[in-house]
Amino acid sequence: MKIAFVYDAVYPWIKGGAEKRIFELGKRLAGQGHNVHVFGLKWWDGADVIMNEGMVLHGVCSRMELYVNGRRSISEAVIFSIKVFPHLIKEKFDVMDVSAFPYFSCFSAKIVSVIRRNPMVITWHEVWGDYWYEYMGKQGFFGKTVEMMVSKLSSECIAVSKMTKMGLGSSCKNVDIVPNGIDLEKINNITPSIYKCDIIFTGRLIKEKNVDMLIEAIVEVKKSLPNVVCHIIGGGPEERRLKGLVANYLLSDNVKFLGFIDQNELIARFKSSKVMALPSTREGFGMVVLEAFGCGIPVVTVRYHRNAACEIVDEETGIVVERDTKELAKALLKLCNDKKLRDRMAVNVMEKAKGYDWDLIVENLTSIYGRILKTSDQNTIKGKNFT
DSSP: OOEEEEOOOOOOTSSHHHHHHHHHHHHHHTTTOOEEEEEEEOOSSSSSEEEEEEEEEEEEOOOOSEETTTTEHHHHHHHHHHHHHHHHHHHOOSEEEEEEETHHHHHHHHHHHHHHOOOOEEEEEETTTHHHHHHGGGGHHHHHHOOOOOOOHEEEEEEHHHHHHHTTTTTTSSHHHHHOOHHHHHTTTSSOOSOEEEEEEESSOOGOOOOOHHHHHHHHHHHHTOOOOOEOOOOOTTTTHHHHHHHHOTTTTTEEOOOOOOHHHHHHHHHEEEEEEOOOOOOOSSSSHHHHHHHTTOOOOOOOOTTTTGGGGOOTEEEEEOHHHHHHHHHHHHHHOOOOHHHHHHHHHHHHGGBBHHHHHHHHOOOOOOHHHHHHHHHHHHHHHHH
């Protein structure tokens, strides 16, 4: 099959869950002999079109800031949607897999789908719904309306979690759940880091990740565990404020900001940690949870209706707490101090991780693409017979 992935952010230049998913799926599909193309912003230097891990990467326009004042840039999303159109229209694809967010590119892909008769599936990582009002105030009506319009562009959708599928409701006719995954073979071959820590967090430093809540929890943990060490991996618009918070709480010896690091180093750091903290209230899936599981460490996350990580973490693999600093601190301290509990959970999390190997995910996705292509071919034949 000739497959196109459409998303403005491209891994490994941008390290987020959606782009990492495309990278892992794409390179495996290419390894199976499929012709895989990725259309995004040109994050790399050199030619506009390059090869990477067997995939053809198309830089449709120069890189732009994805976030402005802590929010996803609307102008970037609009420009990308305009620039990607002439690149997509040039070629015929068996399947176009378009990431729903940031929405506008879905309209461009839909036009191409109609003109070129390219079957299109939209992959949903999150469905925000009324959360748009929290994110943008009254202007959230615009975001919610656009999201609803996108949900009706294709009869074929992929959701990365049960929560995301439920958010789509009846907007899309066929919704398949295809979760994110991990590369267990690669993880198993990485040596633990010499830099050990008790608690690790990784993710983009944005408001919804609630890293400030984690820092405040460390204040509580430190009362019982004075030498507690927490590593915060990632960057983003909240970074300066969070570093200020650490300084104000006199936690400079306890909380270390490491910025973005490469995947191998991240896995090595996971393996040298006792527990991962994910106090996020907005996760379409929570790929970092799987990465922690693959490394044998339990996860503490928060119970919230927009946090799909709660679908993965249970009492056998970690602790789910209410959105409360003291509850978070109590759970983190419990896992830091109880080695027997961590060892028991380590067995459980590694067993659970086996069900999310990328090779299994690709097998499922290939079957779905095949069904979509077959349906499209049948509809084309019916159309010809009708005319």
